Amino acid sequence: MLTPIEIQGKTFKNSGMGYSKADVDSFFSSVSADFEALYKENLSLKEKINNLDASLSHYKEIEKSLQKALVLAETTAEETIVGAKKNATVIEQEAVLKAQSIVADAKVELEQLHVKTTDLLQQYDRYRTQYKALASAQLDLLNSEAFDIDVATMKAISGLEESAAEHTDQLQAEPVYAVEETESEETAVEQEEDFDETLSTDDAMIKDFSEMFDSEKDEENQ
Known part of the structure; x- marks a missing residue:
């Protein structure tokens, strides 16, 4: 690809018949200026493209890392959910067993309390009967x-x-x-x-x- 310097340094041989040198020089100057602008713009665009390629590569690496992290997060989330479900099941079973144990103990205590209450009532009835008999005997004695x-x-x-x-x-x-x-x-x-x-x-x-x-x-x- 021609550079602006090569265009500016280009010379032609003189011949007896040809184009006007002044017109050719003027045209070359205009073409050289435009080409120089295009050349600089091309270099700038290439630099931007290189920067964009580098950024794109960087972002691609980030994307790969994010994808790996996302996969790891999904796997971890699934494992966490499975573990949480297992723990919840274990906790629920333990809670049920503990509740059953508490209810069973409460029933035993209630039964024992019922037996004690019944025994106390029976003792009260016996004492009451004995005291009534004693009082009746004393009353009969007095009479x-x-x-x-x-x-x-x-x-x-x-x-x-x-x-x-x-x-x-x-x-x-x-x-x-x-x-x-x-x-x-x-x-x-x-x-x-x-x-x-x-x-x-x-x-x-x-x-x-x-x-x-x-x-x-x-x-x-x-």
């Missing part, structure tokens, strides 16, 4: 003849005490080997013995009932 002391009995006891006092005075006054009891004294003694026997019987019944109640209470505590 029995053992506590029905009338005026005649009080007089008999009083007479017995007076006779006993007189008998004691006589014994202190003189020794007596045999003493005949009067009919009133015999009656008073018999009434006193009957009263003591009744009290002893009632006391024995209360004692037996108390021992039975204490025995049942000890068995429940064991």
Whole structure:
């Protein structure tokens, strides 16, 4: 390709007949100037093309890197999703097992609490029945003849005490080997013995009932 300098330095041989030298020189000057402008523009465009090629190569490398990164990201994302699903499944299974265990423990505790509550209610019923029986026995005892002391009995006891006092005075006054009891004294003694026997019987019944109640209470505590 011709350069502007080569065009400017081009010379022609003279001949007898030919073009006007001035016109040829003027034309060459114009062509040289235009060609120089085109030449410089061509060089500039080539430089730009080279720069663009370099940039294009750089961007292609970046594109390859991005594609690799994108593929890696997609692979990683898929692996992450698969792993997350597996972890979610494991966590869900563990949560279900833990919930089942908690529910089972709660049922056991509820059953134990129900058993304890039932046992306490049964104990309460037994204690209530025993206390009612004890109160009824005490009430029956209070309503029995053992506590029905009338005026005649009080007089008999009083007479017995007076006779006993007189008998004691006589014994202190003189020794007596045999003493005949009067009919009133015999009656008073018999009434006193009957009263003591009744009290002893009632006391024995209360004692037996108390021992039975204490025995049942000890068995429940064991």
